[in-house]
Amino acid sequence: MAIQLFHSLFALAHAAPPSAPPVADRIGHTDPAKMRDLTAVHGGAGSMRFGPLLGMDALSTNLIFIHRGVIAPKSGIGQHFHDDCEEMFVILDGEAEFTIDGRTSRIAGPAGVPDRKGHAHAIYNPTDKPLQWLNINVGMTKSYDNVDLGDPRTGVALDPIPQFVTMRLDRSLLKPAGPALPDASAGALYRRALGPTIFSTPWAYVDHILLPPGSTLGNRTQPDMSEVYYVIGGAGEATIGQERAAIKEGDAVPVDLGEARAIRQTGDAPLELMVIGVARDLAAKARYRAETEARMRPAR
Structure with a gap:
């Protein structure tokens, strides 16, 4: 019953609208009051609270969804796999036992574990505190698939070093940031957390960016790369095309193929971002990888 409710909410949240709404309405907002209570998700233990941030209508590329939730103590998402899409569970606060293909390790957040298509994954919260959870799914197409293995991954042996x-x-x-992020202003900090080789779908990268007070990301357009900017902390303003919208912690900002984007920090606290890049297709991803490697290659 719980998994049926999960997928019913998934379908309702991800139905495509007849036309693109204004940028302010396209941004996904974390709202605990709108999250639903679920139990036994993918055969997992206990319960969690779940809410969609972005659905498959958010981008024209193969982003399928971004979900936000809270996994209760001694609860989790059971082991399952996807044949045509891949996911990444991210813990924003807390510690979790992550499983990939039956191997489990305890990892402290903020951290994430990508799961390539065709491999099994699960997550379990062994602690006495709620776990702040984010899930990102990208496919070979816009189609979501899964097979549950009936394994909650509780009380299992742990590898001290994740395998x-x-x-x-x-x-x-x-x-x-330097040449790795040439549109960033002075003071901006950057790291590519996961690169193109990690993923087998058009999912191209995950970046981590920190914009101190007064810092910006300048106007940039990528014809073959879409992005989502998830606000880990702080506040700012996003300009997509000619439209501006305020952004804050827990927001997810979609930027589609060919859309110009600029972001500036506002307020006293740094603006911290996680960026998900999804290419138009695998050929575009390969071109992006080659161009990025050439740009970062030391000059002779």
């Missing part, structure tokens, strides 16, 4: 790829959103790892 799978992990991603940390650690500010201490950031460096001055």
